[in-house]
Amino acid sequence: MSILRLPSLRRSALSLALMAAATSVHASDVEVLHWWTSGGEARAANVLKELLEAEGYGWEDFAVAGGGGETAMTVLKSRAMSGNPPSAAQIKGPEIQEWGELGLLGDLDEVAEQEGWNDLLPEVIADIMRHDGQYVAVPANVHRVNWLWANPEVLETAGVEMPTTLDELFSAGEAIREAGFVPLAHGGQDWQDATVFESVVLGSQGVDFYRQSLVELDPDALGSEQMVDALETFKRLRELMDEGMPGRDWNIATNMVIEGDAGFQLMGDWAKGEFTAAGLTAGEDYLCAAAPGSEDAFSFNVDSLAMFRVSDDDERSAQQALARLVLEPTFQEAFNLAKGSIPARPDLDMSAFDSCAEQSLADFKRTAEEGGLVPSMSHGMAVRADVQGAIFDVVTNYFNDASMSAEQAAERLVSAAQAASF
Known part of the structure; x- marks a missing residue:
């Protein structure tokens, strides 16, 4: 269960502790x-650090390793409970609310x-950044x-x-194995298992079923024959x-594709940051395509920085500068070129970006118009953290347990979603 929902965390107590807490950084610094x-992500974060420092503010780096962010969120909740959260934190989706x-x-x-965010941002993105109509x-x-990524x-x-x-x-995977390579590079961690599962649900059952089951948590969809079919396909992978996949980090799996040890990887486009960091060219040294069967869907994950309430005017000024810099063209281009993603504001010149x-x-634009744009369950955009965690447990346990049937897993998905919703 998310710490944010523990009864002992009363709003007034947390707020008073926050306002009274002594910060560990200088008032004109921002602890992030x-x-x-x-590799690619660290390069991307450093761009923002340099831009902030160029304006005379300090960046106090608080990096917590873990591709899915679960460890970072645990640390953040611990800091908040003690009344000393950082100035800014990478938070996304329902957890912002x-x-x-x-x-x-x-x-x-x-x-x-001042910066015209309402005009710059697509409404689907802007709405995620607001709480009670206010940007946070x-x-x-x-x-x-x-x-899907591949070594040509x-x-x-x-x-x-x-x-x-x-x-x-x-079929391609079997041919790749016969040629002496690993068909599909993967890291055996729960969030990576869920990432693959999400793409299989989209690719085998379509957008409407994905939305019903993994966003709306409809018990009829979660326990349906369609879900059983998706689970069986998922396990075949x-x-x-x-x-060697148990415990492997996602970027190590990406490196298997980069080095020619593996043919494919199913992973979000942050994997492209690793290809870029290795000096490779899209369309030549590596290939990209929508996960098989999901070309009409776009499962999105938005990296965002939320600012915690502070009482010091200088620290607030530093936060405002950080927020402004995040959406300015210089950072949006540099960050997304390094990280493999696309800018949050679609008005930017894309001539410096690659074909992927x-x-x-x-x-993104097409699926937004046609109804194929969906929030990623596996990356914290669709459901609360406690619900996501319950789904992760079922998915990864099923994936790693040869004796568990798809029917049993579907039943457990229904139970997990229902239990976590209370």
Whole structure:
């Protein structure tokens, strides 16, 4: 269960503790808690640090490793309970609303109005950044989760092309294994399992079913034959993975594709930051496509920085500067080029971006119009953290337990969603 929902955390007590807490950084500094720690992500975060320092403010880095952000959120909740949260933190999706409900987030409406955020941001993104109609966070980017990455040399050696359906993925995977490579690079961590599961649900059952089951948590959908079919397909993917996957970090799996040890990886477009950091060119040294069967869907994850309420005017000024810089073209371009995502504001010149990013932006706009734009369950955009955690447990336990049937897993998904909702 999320710490934010424990009865002992009363809003008034937390607020008073926050206002009275002695900060560990200088008032003109901003302590930023985030989990941008892999090669491409660290480069991206450093861009913002340099821009902030150029304006005379200090950046106190508080990086917490862990690709899915669960560890960082645990640390953040511990800091908040002690009345000493950082100035800014990487928070996203429904958790922004949870922190807002506790009265702990700062008001960014002034800088939002000065910079015209309402005109710059798509409404679907702007709405996530607001609590009770007030801006409390700023988006750094838009990630697409349902991507398939590939090494073209491995594919050529195996005599296969990029698959557009899950059946084609299985067929290509067998040919890649026969050619002496790992078909599908993967890291055996719960959030990575859920990332793959999400793409399988989208690719095998479509957007409407995905929304009903993994966003709305409809028990009829979660326990349906469609979910059983998706779970069975998901588990078959283990056949394409290697025995060394347990505990492997996502960027290590990406490096397997980079080095030509593996053919494919199902992972969000932050993986592209690793290809970029390795000096590789999209469309030549690596390939990208929507996860098989999900070309009409865009499962999104938005990295954002929320500002915690502070009493010192100098610290508030530093926060406002940080928020302004996040949406300015210089950072949006540099950050997203380094991280592999697309800008949160679609008005920017994309000429410096590669073909994968151009496709991502085009698909983002198209799916927003056609109804295929959906929040990522696996990356904290669709459901509360406690619900997400319950789903993670079922998905990863099923994926790693040969004796658990898809029917049993579907029943447990229903129970997990219902139990976590109370």
